[in-house]
Amino acid sequence: MNYEGLKGKNDYSVTVFFDGKKRLFTEYVHNIYSYTQWLKKQSIEWNYILVYIRRTRGVLCYYKNGDFLHKFPDYEIKGRVKQGW
Template sequence: MSDFKNKNDYSVTVFKDREKRLFTEYVHSIYAYVTWLKNQKIDWDYILVYVRRSRLPLCYYQNGDFIDSKPNYQTRGRVKPNWV
């Protein structure tokens, strides 16, 4: 089974001041999600992006980073050394 099916492939946790502010389970586009956060005036320091189907962390983005619309294992944001 493929982790990416081009429909709500991501789950995202939003952090501000090292505290969890928001979790969204079904996210189609990371760029559109960050735009929505801005429009809702939700302040954030970084977001943690998970592959929704496998529930494994994919990457994280700090506020101000280039945000890819649909990251995958080849094109993704920042990663920690122990992530796949």
Template sequence: MNIYEGLKDKNDYSVSVYLGKERRLFTEYVHSIYSYSQWMSKQNITWDYILIYVRRTRKILCYYKNGDFLHSRPDFQIRGRIKTGW
């Protein structure tokens, strides 16, 4: 697999935001995961974890729990938490 498959330069990610098992928010076009988390803080959106997708291929890239170190632009080598089989 090409590590940059589906990743270009801008708005590479889609993000689902969860509180418990309930999906609270979905955003299709996200450029920076860190900036997105800062925006959620300013909007007072509480969350437990976020699921990151490669927008163009719709593959799951990783997820972050609230409190994790958030990479600004994760790719297939630098990413948050993953599950076996992703």
């Protein structure tokens, strides 16, 4: 995966899914952990989130609800990755 689209601020876009359906798309996300805390505060239920590199639209990884989340995806262990992404 090429990470050239990362510049340090609002590097990610996130799609939120619940029961197999897209619930929410947020284009500008700086901190993955804080974003999931915001979802919780807003009472937005989710099963998993799909994280993109915002500037290139490349899929980075996904996290299931309950996974341990860092502020930013760790590029050694960056979340779950499906084949073909």
